[in-house]
Amino acid sequence: MYNKTRWESFKTGGEQVVNRLKQLVHEGNNRRVLVQHDAMRTIPIASAAAGALLALSCSSIQPVAINSGDQCFRCRRPIIERATATELMDGNRMATKFRAPGCMAKYLAAHPEENGTIFVTDYATGKWIRPEHAMFVPVVLNRDTGESDYRAFFNKSDAEAAATALRAVPVDWATVMERARS
Numbered sequence: 001m002y003n004k005t006r007w008e009s010f011k012t013g014g015e016q017v018v019n020r021l022k023q024l025v026h027e028g029n030n031r032r033v034l035v036q037h038d039a040m041r042t043i044p045i046a047s048a049a050a051g052a053l054l055a056l057s058c059s060s061i062q063p064v065a066i067n068s069g070d071q072c073f074r075c076r077r078p079i080i081e082r083a084t085a086t087e088l089m090d091g092n093r094m095a096t097k098f099r100a101p102g103c104m105a106k107y108l109a110a111h112p113e114e115n116g117t118i119f120v121t122d123y124a125t126g127k128w129i130r131p132e133h134a135m136f137v138p139v140v141l142n143r144d145t146g147e148s149d150y151r152a153f154f155n156k157s158d159a160e161a162a163a164t165a166l167r168a169v170p171v172d173w174a175t176v177m178e179r180a181r182s
Contacts, residue, residue: 063087063119063128064095072099074107083123084151086131090116101136101173102149105180120152123162127154131173135159138168150176 066085071078073096079085084100088108098104101120108114119128123137129152136150137159150171153159159170171179 063089064097066097066121070097072103073097074103075099083121083126084149086118086120086152087128088114088116088118090114100141100149101131101152101176102180105176109177109180122154123151124153124155124158129154131176135170135172136176137162137166137170139166 064087066079066082066087069078070085073088077099079097079099081099086098086101086104088096088098088104090096096116098107104118104120118131120131120134121127122129122134131152134152134154135156136152138148139151141147141149151162153162153170156170162168163170
């Protein structure tokens with residue numbers, strides 16, 4: 001029987017490390033993983049996965065709950081509908097709250113130096129998700145003024161169903177940001 005050793009290298013950080021380790025564990029044919037931080041280390045794959053998960057669980061940024069009466073950082077209006085709320089968590093874990101994805105996108109477009117971890121609310125479940133994993137459905141908030149914004153959906157079929165009901169087309173986060181800049 002011929003066993004071939006396969007080496008693969010990649011550079012990544014943060015959540016991508018955990019995702020790649022999960023993928024390697026799922027494949028089931030890996031006996032060890034070499035992780036290079038400052039020095040090369042050989043560790044069993046189970047230890048690597050457990051260590052990476054532990055490290056990220058201790059250091060990962062979590063969103064702060066939106067409470068009744070919280071105010072949108074950009075427009076200063078109260079956040080009435082929790083299902084559309086968004087947050088920007090800075091490096092100091094300070095939460096900047098916004099009433100909807102479009103409002104946050106307009107703020108980020110006007111302040112390109114702002115950076116941090118962005119969370120949007122999945123309209124269907126009420127859970128926090130990352131915007132790059134969501135589809136956004138445009139919705140008219142006020143027919144008299146023409147004000148519109150977006151609802152975020154993690155599940156593509158939920159987004160398509162909402163878009164059909166609202167006679168809209170779902171878009172991704174890059175499109176939301178592009179529209180905010182124009």
